[in-house]
Amino acid sequence: MDEHYTRVICDICGAGFASDSRLRAHVASHEKGSYPCEECGKHFSKMVSKQLHIEMVHLKVKRNKCKYCDETFRDYYQKEKHALAVHGIKMREYKCGFCPKVFVRGSNLRSHERLCHIRAETFSCEVCDYKTHHKNTLTRHMVCHSDEKKFQCQVCKKSYARARTLKEHMRIHNNDRRYACQYCGRAFVQKCSLKGHLKTHHREHQNGDSQIQE
Structure with a gap:
């Protein structure tokens, strides 16, 4: 249910949960635990929590399989969008x-x-x-x-207050250009850069209701 109905997100590792109580229980696993993640160093109180973390955050396992073909997706919503676009099955x-x-x-x-x-x-x-x-x-x-910035980039040593901000920052070092212009194909690391590009070079296409997809 956490996968299908994600409502709250863990700021430490990015895992999603359906309720506040589930998130609190998960956050506690980051505070104490004897099961460290070899990828990022986070600690977990249970081996199953560590394995779930590795699958979701590092391996990006796609658990949601389409009923009508072999395509798999990380979350239920993307699977439903696929069913509508490819198979004509209404969400x-x-x-x-x-x-x-x-x-x-x-x-x-x-x-x-x-x-x-x-x-x-x-x-x-x-x-x-x-x-x-x-x-x-x-x-x-x-x-x-708060002035506390406990999430530090291991490449350039910049520090951030939120794990999510550090994760977005790492796209620069990984050259992760996930935001592509639909008109010329140029890709950007950050969404704000793509928005600026659209305003500067493709203003004629902007009608006020266009959306930039993740």
Whole structure:
């Protein structure tokens, strides 16, 4: 269910989970444990947790297999998009019980209902005006108010406050140009670079509703 309905993400290793409680249990495995990952040095309290981490983060195992062909995908959503585009199978729809809105993921529907229709507890930042309905989201936000940068690049020694930021930074060293221009084919490491390229060289194609895919 964590794979199908990812709602919260671990800032340390990037693993996704369906609930806050599952994320908290997972984060605890990074604090203490006798099973270190040989790739990144993270420690886990259980061997199965270490193996799952290696599969998801380092091996990028694709667990979601298409029902209609042999294609495999890392998450349920990409598999459903493939089924629609290649096989003409319509994605399952999740309809809101309070308004006409429809979603393609059950997790998105639940978040919508909780934020828009059901009273939910609000967590407020003590430093700025930021507010959220998720305690773990507030915890991640608080990093921006801290000077601690504990995630260091082993190549250039730059340090970052978030593991996700370091992961994005590593694309520069790996020359990971995943953001390609659909008009000329030029590729970029960062999404913001592609956006700047589109504004500068392909402004005539920009109609305000184009989207850059991950």
